[in-house]
Amino acid sequence: VIEIGTPEHSVVTTCAYCGVGCSFKAEMRGEELVRMVPYKDGKANRGHSCVKGRFALGYATHKDRILGPMIRDHYTQPWKEVSWEEALSFTAAKINDIQAKYGKGAMGGISSSRCTNEEVYLVQKLVRAGFGNNNIDTCARVCHSPTGYGLNSTFGTSAGTQDFDSVEDTDVILVIGANPTDGHPVFASRMKKRLRGKPGEPGAKLIVIDPRRIDLVKTPHVKADHHLALTPGTNVAMLTALAHVIVTEGLVNESFVRERCEWDEFQEWAAFVAEDRHSPEAVEAITGVPAEDVRKAARLYATGGNGAIYYGLGVTEHSQGSTSVIAIANLAMATGNIGRRGVGVNPLRGQNNVQGSCDMGSFPHELPGYRHISTDAVRETFEELWGVTIDKEPGLRIPNMFDAAVEGTFKGLYCQGEDILQSDPDTKHVSAGLAALELLIVHDLFLNETANYANVFLPGSTFLEKNGTFTNAERRINRVRKVMAPKNGYEDWQVTQMLAQAIGMDMNYSHPSEIMAEISATTPSFANVTYDLLEEKGSVQWPCNEAHPEGSPIMHVDTFMRGKGKFIMTEYVATDERTGPRFPLLLTTGRILSQYNVGAQTRRTGNVVWHDEDLLEIHPHDAEQRGVRDGDWVKLQSRAGETSIKAKITDRVAPGVVYTTFHHPMTQANVITTDFSDWATNCPEYKVTAVQISPSNGP
Numbered sequence: 149v150i151e152i153g154t155p156e157h158s159v160v161t162t163c164a165y166c167g168v169g170c171s172f173k174a175e176m177r178g179e180e181l182v183r184m185v186p187y188k189d190g191k192a193n194r195g196h197s198c199v200k201g202r203f204a205l206g207y208a209t210h211k212d213r214i215l216g217p218m219i220r221d222h223y224t225q226p227w228k229e230v231s232w233e234e235a236l237s238f239t240a241a242k243i244n245d246i247q248a249k250y251g252k253g254a255m256g257g258i259s260s261s262r263c264t265n266e267e268v269y270l271v272q273k274l275v276r277a278g279f280g281n282n283n284i285d286t287c288a289r290v291c292h293s294p295t296g297y298g299l300n301s302t303f304g305t306s307a308g309t310q311d312f313d314s315v316e317d318t319d320v321i322l323v324i325g326a327n328p329t330d331g332h333p334v335f336a337s338r339m340k341k342r343l344r345g346k347p348g349e350p351g352a353k354l355i356v357i358d359p360r361r362i363d364l365v366k367t368p369h370v371k372a373d374h375h376l377a378l379t380p381g382t383n384v385a386m387l388t389a390l391a392h393v394i395v396t397e398g399l400v401n402e403s404f405v406r407e408r409c410e411w412d413e414f415q416e417w418a419a420f421v422a423e424d425r426h427s428p429e430a431v432e433a434i435t436g437v438p439a440e441d442v443r444k445a446a447r448l449y450a451t452g453g454n455g456a457i458y459y460g461l462g463v464t465e466h467s468q469g470s471t472s473v474i475a476i477a478n479l480a481m482a483t484g485n486i487g488r489r490g491v492g493v494n495p496l497r498g499q500n501n502v503q504g505s506c507d508m509g510s511f512p513h514e515l516p517g518y519r520h521i522s523t524d525a526v527r528e529t530f531e532e533l534w535g536v537t538i539d540k541e542p543g544l545r546i547p548n549m550f551d552a553a554v555e556g557t558f559k560g561l562y563c564q565g566e567d568i569l570q571s572d573p574d575t576k577h578v579s580a581g582l583a584a585l586e587l588l589i590v591h592d593l594f595l596n597e598t599a600n601y602a603n604v605f606l607p608g609s610t611f612l613e614k615n616g617t618f619t620n621a622e623r624r625i626n627r628v629r630k631v632m633a634p635k636n637g638y639e640d641w642q643v644t645q646m647l648a649q650a651i652g653m654d655m656n657y658s659h660p661s662e663i664m665a666e667i668s669a670t671t672p673s674f675a676n677v678t679y680d681l682l683e684e685k686g687s688v689q690w691p692c693n694e695a696h697p698e699g700s701p702i703m704h705v706d707t708f709m710r711g712k713g714k715f716i717m718t719e720y721v722a723t724d725e726r727t728g729p730r731f732p733l734l735l736t737t738g739r740i741l742s743q744y745n746v747g748a749q750t751r752r753t754g755n756v757v758w759h760d761e762d763l764l765e766i767h768p769h770d771a772e773q774r775g776v777r778d779g780d781w782v783k784l785q786s787r788a789g790e791t792s793i794k795a796k797i798t799d800r801v802a803p804g805v806v807y808t809t810f811h812h813p814m815t816q817a818n819v820i821t822t823d824f825s826d827w828a829t830n831c832p833e834y835k836v837t838a839v840q841i842s843p844s845n846g847p
């Protein structure tokens with residue numbers, strides 16, 4: 149706990165953990181952080197916070213932080229501490245050498261959803277204008293890239309449709325593939341408040357679609373009206389069955405659909421979902437959920453008043469992640485649950501700036517504002533400003549970078565703020581790709597697992613040490629304000645700028661507000677966003693432009709961003725990751741409240757709440773069959789690899805399903821996950837892996 153004295157002054161800034169984007173007052177004494185106080189005027193959190201944002205800050209001053217640059221010729225050699233000048237000239241020489249030998253396309257970059265909008269924008273600019281290709285991707289590739297595809301295709305842009313306040317007017321909350329209590333605690337409290345209702349006024353109804361009995365299903369004060377505990381990997385079959393009931397029982401909001409959506413596509417979609425093979429009865433054997441429960445849930449969502457859908461990575465991280473997002477959008481359009489308070493489709497973004505990193509053009513096929521790289525007019529805007537020619541072909545996605553590295557055509561990578569070796573699937577393949585690179589630049593706070601293969605380490609700065617903005621799950625652009633001087637000497641945007649200058653780019657921003665000015669000038673949905681406006685309003689939600697000068701709490705009010713909403717067919721295709729005699733159980737994964745992703749930050753804190761361990765939840769029936777008791781070590785095997793983990797016997801999971809978190813490196817959860825991915829975006833299929841477990845003596 150950070151409690152080291154009486155504060156002398158305070159700075160309002162934004163939490164760098166999850167996509168809720170809570171505002172905090174960082175209370176300081178000199179350069180020391182005394183405590184983080186949830187900011188009562190923060191529009192996303194209204195004075196509330198969770199344990200991570202308030203106390204998990206030990207990493208900022210942890211002894212493991214690397215504060216000076218390091219280089220080595222090859223990853224097998226020891227690191228050499230050098231000056232910034234030497235590190236940058238060494239790196240620039242390697243980049244030039246690689247591009248001279250193998251061509252421009254041999255270099256690429258990965259931006260971080262932990263970094264600010266301005267920093268992400270600069271990384272994609274460095275790759276496009278400096279490296280001269282579109283080999284730029286973001287760690288959102290492995291979480292919400294299907295949201296980008298699905299919501300863009302149906303609604304015309306990739307973002308949640310509502311602000312958090314909207315939940316107060318919701319009558320039916322549908323949560324699918326998300327565990328807000330652990331993943332988005334402050335918003336979960338808002339949701340629970342609405343579910344509880346007020347004295348004399350009933351709360352909202354709740355439908356939970358999740359293989360696991362998450363906290364929301366039953367707490368002392370909240371109980372789901374329907375928990376559809378489907379088999380992992382069957383979201384599309386379930387969502388299409390819900391649509392089947394809505395269409396065949398005459399529950400479509402026809403006036404909304406006629407006025408707001410493409411009518412021909414709707415009719416084709418309605419005929420498709422009405423086929424008997426999509427009925428709850430027909431798919432019961434696939435989803436494992438009784439048909440009558442599905443029918444009741446569909447009726448409740450369609451007729452219960454304002455219906456809002458909230459979803460998470462349990463939707464996106466599947467081989468049909470994009471199809472599931474489309475299916476969710478179809479449900480909202482068919483029932484008219486879009487474009488006003490209380491309704492909508494809301495991806496609960498995992499990391500603090502997933503929304504922003506996607507907004508800022510760090511996908512290989514999109515420039516800032518979700519505009520396709522092949523669109524001449526959009527490319528020309530940036531070409532004119534940057535004085536370069538931009539390739540109109542999309543570049544490599546993250547998994548393709550590893551493939552190309554193994555094949556020998558991709559040779560150098562600048563990786564900012566992501567431990568790809570620990571967080572991406574199929575660890576063996578990732579490490580083979582990283583080992584094959586001639587240049588791996590890791591720009592991070594710590595020597596993470598990925599840095600084992602790096603030959604340049606550029607120290608990063610924490611959110612406490614920088615200025616900029618994060619965009620939360622409700623599209624709210626929040627200011628991040630520098631609380632203390634960067635311990636490594638530079639804010640991350642400055643490091644990227646120095647790297648750009650080292651390879652000869654003309655990049656000379658003196659403050660992130662100037663980067664935001666360039667974003668506003670080139671990106672219509674950010675046209676009115678300035679630091680002055682953010683100071684005045686506290687925060688704004690994009691689109692923020694001439695049509696919406698003070699931002700947009702609700703999207704798609706009169707028309708969809710694409711004009712008319714588009715229904716798209718959602719054919720269920722079973723994942724190739726199947727159970728069988730060797731691997732008879734399905735593993736799915738999630739998070740706990742106190743930890744964050746691979747734990748690089750939360751594990752580096754002194755409080756005992758962070759001294760937990762990853763556990764494998766096993767149903768009592770499956771445990772008994774294998775002679776496994778609570779607390780035993782078990783060997784967890786898939787066709788990709790094996791690891792050891794302690795067992796927790798619980799009926800939170802159904803027979804045939806096991807579940808674990810992935811916060812500790814020792815767990816090596818991604819040694820188990822396979823290389824299957826979403827058909828449209830390559831988002832890894834983390835949420836369903838066929839496994840076997842057996843008793844073990846530990847690691």
Ligand code: SF4
Binds near residue numbers: 168
């Ligand atoms: Fe930070 Fe999210 Fe917790 Fe808010 S809910 S304090 S943004 S981790």
